[in-house]
Amino acid sequence: MTVDQPVLMSVEGNIATLTLNRPEKLNALNYNLIDTFQEHLDAIERDDSIRVIILTGSGKAFSAGADIAGFSSSVAAGVNIAMREFVGRGQAFTKRVENFPKPIIAAVNGLAFGGGCEVVEACPLAISSDEARFAKPEINLGFPPPFGGTQRLPRHIGRKRALQLILTGDSISAQEAARIGLINEVVSASQLMIRARELAARIIQKPPAAVRASLASVTRGINLSIDEGLAVEANQFAQMVPTRDIREGIDAFLERRPAHFNGQ
Known part of the structure; x- marks a missing residue:
């Protein structure tokens, strides 16, 4: 790993930390950064020992958004190129x-504007x-x-609040972001990574298959009708029934002892 990489990856125990690493550009999302990030996700998905990812930024920004200088040539090349290279990516x-x-x-260490905010919206959890x-x-x-901001933001904070931010371009504080439901909580800068690791450690204690099923149920079901969402939920539950961990969790509850999950 070299410091000039656009995304740094480190692993400690069961936690991988991905750090957006273009501090001189406020971690703007250029094509190289996006592609490198995807490669890291590929590797993490294949590694069963990694259970949780913490995503943060280097320097004073989480991400200032898309790299304008980088994508401007795609826009200038016309609709097809802009849609494929910029919007599609x-x-x-x-x-x-x-x-x-x-x-x-998401451990939001500084400003999260534009595409950076859209990344926060896409993360299932965010501490700022x-x-x-x-x-x-x-x-x-x-x-x-x-990058999905017109769709995810209203689902997080409501149509009117989202449109006020989108149509004015105004910035809001971390405290306001927590109040309206964009992020989970706000901590001091010195406590940010400590708190993110604490949250990650709590999740790691849970059975991994149940964590995956919970993520899938919420993410896939949130945009469906309630009946369709309930079907997604039932399907995810059905996949847990044959697992050892569900039996261990129920037995531990009935026997009034701590559960010992092994990921099976």
């Missing part, structure tokens, strides 16, 4: 984060430093958020 990136079978905790700020400034560049 960005949406595939956030969709992968949203649907990843292991929990990704009290120094962070969030914004959807794409409107000032002449286009709507293209």
